Amino acid sequence: MRADAKKNYDHLLEIARGVIAEQGAEASLRDVARKAGVGIGTLYRHFPTREALLEALLRKSFDGVTSRASELEQSCSADAALASWLREMVALTHNHRGLIAAMTTALTDEQSALHASCVLLRGSGARLLARAQAEGKARPDIDGTDLLGLVSALAWLNDQPSFADSVAHLFDIIIDTIMLPRASPEAARTPAA
Amino acid sequence: MRADAKKNYDHLLEIARGVIAEQGAEASLRDVARKAGVGIGTLYRHFPTREALLEALLRKSFDGVTSRASELEQSCSADAALASWLREMVALTHNHRGLIAAMTTALTDEQSALHASCVLLRGSGARLLARAQAEGKARPDIDGTDLLGLVSALAWLNDQPSFADSVAHLFDIIIDTIMLPRASPEAARTPAA
DNA sequence: ACCTGAACACCGTTCAAGT
């Protein structure tokens, strides 16, 4: 990439970060180009789709979640690791209104520039879930897609001001629903009906 | 209302029903006016905001859910009534992409034409929840807003094609999370109301 | 190679002018 092009690329990304933080993932691309002081065509040359811009903007954050998931897999108990991942996923999409909708769409759209990242994220959660299930710490009747669905639904709710006061509580409820109570050593199994 | 105005009003509503069923709650209002064969100003005269149009379109459905909730309160067990209400809420927002977002926003926006309906819906669910809680059939640590948050999150997920295959399962999981297991017969009697 | 911005096809919303 030519030096002047690289400069435009980086500057667009910097401006886009601010605009999208303020206006959400559906922010006006024209506005981004305007604020960056470049022609709208320059934005489209560097980022042919909105998803490409989001992907470039969030690649580090995505990588951060997946790599931390790997660390958690080594360093934490299975249930604590899974809970941490859930928290990170909600945090990732917080302050990026509309991002969760874009990611959800991208999950099954192989053409989307966000597709690969979303599949990786689902995989990182699925691994933590599988480990917790293998240890009897997470309910066995959900898979990685169910897990991502639950966290996406919570992330969406987290973007709705009407439910701002409810999300933390609902998040805890969902965590409890995913996790199985640790079987106490001396107690018999819960009585069958 | 003058006869010609009434005719336009009704026709707009009929056309809007089809367009919104196809394109979702964010459908182009210009498109609605065009397909109805009236000037865009006529649409705005009858429905000053998009929410006003949605409200007119869905009033009967809203009323249906709240009145059926009252019936359920009389005719059904508390837990079955609550589960039915949850199913009806998800069904209500299904086939109306984007409606749940509009309703969620309206819940805390007193200016919205959808505000009153959304508050009524929350109230109808809250009553069923309270009855179930009083009978020990629903977990006591959630309120009407939490319940609406859960159902809204599920309704949003239901609009996402990526999770089409997961929603039914997740819906069952959420129902189970809300409901408490029925106390075994020989155990203590349900506390008197 | 890369940048520019006019051009095109859309929006939502308002309001003066018509009936």
Added chain:
DNA sequence: ACCTGAACACCGTTCAAGT
């Protein structure tokens, strides 16, 4: 009363023309 549609201020996206 009510209807109309031009007008205004925006979009996303493309692409010929410039450097």
